Amino acid sequence: MTAVLTWFFGRLPIGWLQLAHNRTRLIAAVAGVGFANLLVFVQLGILGALNGTTVAPYALFEADIMVSSVDANTLTDGSNVARQRLFQALAVPGVADGTPLFIANLTWQREDGTFSTLQTFGVDSEAADFLREDVAARFAPLGLEDRVLIDRSTRGLASGALDDVSPHTPFVFEANDRTLSAIGTVDVGGGFSADGALFVSDQTFMRLFGNRSPSAPNHILLKVDEGIDPIVIVDRLRDVLPAESVKVDTVENAAAADLSYQTTERPTGIIFGFGVLIGVLVGIVIVYQILATDVADHLKEYATFKAMGYGQPFFLGIVFEEAIILAVFGFVPGLLASLGLYAGLEVATGLPMEMTVDVAIMVLLGTLLACAISGAIATRRLVGADPADLF
């Protein structure tokens, strides 16, 4: 290690030798940095899960454009849209097809007392091509009364509970006073507001939710003619549809707007974003404490070096060297512990906790930066001091 670092820095790796000399402090410091990394990783993981589960439902639909109520920030909030908008939209040149989308949450209370909230999507059984391929493939039989497709990843269910579901061996359950037969399963997974998904036809949707009207869907999904940029059609639709009651955007943009709403305006997003910030601050404080103590402990030696003719860049170099070593050494256990924690949280919450390379690299670079800043602050004490005053 010393030889490698000597070659790398072109001088004795004093930072490394100093750290390695005091093993107890090194271990404590690495643990501290690792812990800060863990904090940031967990917050980022939960934030990532929030982001992932926010945009995931949008990917359930094969549509180009979405028409929603102006007061709708997410798929489920806001007013309904008049079905009449669908006919107005279909009259716009370039719009190929359209269908209304109904969404509501269904509470599924089981006999053992447990319950799950199912985000229920109602779509015309003739309009299966507006659904993701795997859902569309099983969608046709849903035209029959009270047939549904259920989410096999629904939180609260024992894993594998729905593995045997098929059109011949339906899974029968009761919800909202109706007996539903699940003739197939899809894999969607829960989010922060629902535990799983349920697909039904628009007819079944009306039966399940008696207060909903076929003339007032939550959103309207549109497909554009092949070869036309959806943005162009969005502009045309905006000219036609009343801006005071509906908004029009591509499904992609609608998902992005929902995400930005969740992370900047909803408490959950803000809390986890704040958690990341706190993690970073805790990390900087830990590293600063370690480096500042180290500088204070070696002040006499540094003063001697200063008397021998070493300048400020040399001392900054030592502390940066220590900072980089701590950042890298702390990152590895921090990352490993986080992976373990992610796996545990995923099991416990059913949320998709994903460690991406991007996030890992970002955290490593952030750690290096935080360590370097702490190091620069820690050496301030040496600047401009007469060597004689340091003794």
Place this chain on the structure above:
Amino acid sequence: MDDLSNATAPVAVKGLNHWFGKGDARKQAIWDVNVTVAKGSLTVLMGPSGSGKTTVLTLMGCLRDVQDGGVRLLGHELNGISEAQAVMLRRQLGFIFQAHNLHESLTATQNVLMGLEVHGRHNSAQQVQAARHVLQLVGLGDRLDYLPANLSGGQKQRVAVARALVSNPKIVFADEPTAALDKDSGKSVVEMLKALGQQRGTTTIMVTHDNRILELADRIITLEDGRIVSDEHQH
């Protein structure tokens, strides 16, 4: 001494005054000190505690800003010198301190190497060899890779001497180098310093109140209350 030798002397101090503290607490510590040190000599600064001898040494050695008067060090006036120039000048000097001030995480050889790396790292194998050679000269050939914690007080101070001498400095400043040592090892450290200095033509300026080593000095300057009270040449 005349002006010509003044100009070529390694250290020439003229009308040096120095104050410590600020405002009402400001107190003059050095009063009109004038000294010219001859090249290759061993000069001892003596005096009771608080006489200002260490202050004079650090002012001469470019370790403290000169406030009033002139200090010419190796042809450079230190009064008003920039930090960058000061750093360059310090690299031509050797310092030995009262405490050895070795870096606890570095071996004897690595500590001595620090005296060379300050000039840049051009040929590391050669630098290591030079460091080992100087350690052998001070009698530590069998302790090259020891950490300071495993060396005795005298051995540590000898490593500090080796560190100060390894880059062949023109002047060595030593501040009570024997204070932490017993009589025998103290004397042997100074004898070694003097012998190596004579071989290399190094000028040595040492602060001490250790009477045991006075006999080795070429010149003894005594300070009291910040003023020179006697200046004797020996030999």
